[in-house]
Amino acid sequence: MSTVLQTTDLTKEFSQVLAVDRLNLRLEKGSITALLGGNGAGKTTTLSMLLGLLKPSSGMIELFGENFIDNRFSVLGRMNFSSPYVDLPQRLTVRQNLSVYGRLYGVKNVSRRIDELVAEFRLGDLLDRRLRRLSSGQKTRVSLAKSMINRPEFLLLDEPTASLDPETTGWIRDLLDQYRKESGATILFASHDMREVELLCDDVLLLSQGKLVEKGSPRELLSKYDHQTLEEVFLQVSKQGGEE
């Protein structure tokens, strides 16, 4: 397996507050990894640095073998992102949004790609509706479709199934898993849904106060902490992290 992402002592400090503290990550091609942590653990800060939206205070990010901090534009076209906290233009229709982002990412034959995404994300009835007329769950599906427009090799998702009903959450989970299997894409996502993490992820990274406090597959973590659910593991590790 080849390494897609490697961070070395990645650190971000905001006016003397250490948001991320010497983070060392390594993600292999084709893996699905969950980034877990409580509020203020450093998940969003980490994702922002991995997307080039935030400049690290120190440390290295290597993506697809390139120095991402100095040369992010050479790899941004191979990545994509979705978050419920970042919106797409609300006055544009779903089709127009996908069309604009398809062109931004240099997708060849955008119309055909939109047709594929419409089928995958069941957007047929929504295609010519403006985003502001959609429910939050529908917007989440559109945002996920946008994140797949360029068939990314590295997909970063912030709470990908937020606002989705259990049935839709299930098929989105299957869709991500299928996409990973078919394309060999690497997926990193932040989530609070432990059930989703257990079902989907190969690996889990637990952050607490900006530090990586635990990592391993869901099975390894359950066994190590002798718990039945990841939620119990998460609570125990977070508690230990807070006490240190």
Next chain:
Amino acid sequence: MSEGSPFGRISALLLRYVYLLRSSWPRIIEIAYWPTMQMIIWGFVSQHFATASPELTAGGILISVVLVWDSLFRSHISYTLSFLEEMWSRNLGNLFVSPLRPWELIGALASISMMRTLIGMVPAALLAIPFFGVSVFDMGLPLLAFFLNLVFTGWAISQFVTGILIRYGLGAESLTWVLPFLIAPFSCIYYPLKTLPEWMQSVAAFIPTSYVFEGMRALLIPEEGEDQGVFRADLLWQAFGLNLIYFTLGLGAFFLAFNAARKHGLLLQSGE
């Protein structure tokens, strides 16, 4: 996976602004509405002055300067409002994680600004012909030079404003409307430069628009004893030189603000 070309990315973003424009017919009407209203009001003022003080309205100067000044305001507003649209819709995060370079965003904003400025100005300029018998097009090529210089000034101001918006967020939104008027008194739009007190003339020497309007007066109002005005290329070049300096400084301010926003994590939060 291809990341596309700069032209492809600029046209993608331009398409986004065209979709936005097309999505609301009141927006399209509004673009042409204000320049047309200005032209009508100043046209009647001009007609009134034509009988009271003919020297004030010679060569259709009053209507011409109103229209040309509005091109600065329109170009700036069109540029900055398109940028604000990204902040209002909380879309900057999506844009800046795409392969879009900041200079390509500037290229797209300038393109839509030019498009919207022309949509606003051309109908007003055409309507001035039947309404008041004034055609700015009679100026010929110098009109293009005056127009482009003012659009350039508008974009220079926009660089500073968008830089401030990126750095300080929507709290600085009102600067969009305020900043162009800061240079208006020194621009000598409706009066010659010599009208200003000496200290203001010294300031006006650093304002590119003052050269444009002096140039327009030289072209449209003949000197005593002359039949025709003269085209002062020197004034246009001075305006262009100053515009180049301010635009470069504006770009510097924008990129400084962009880097500061990346350092402080403001790009993901913009719009909140």
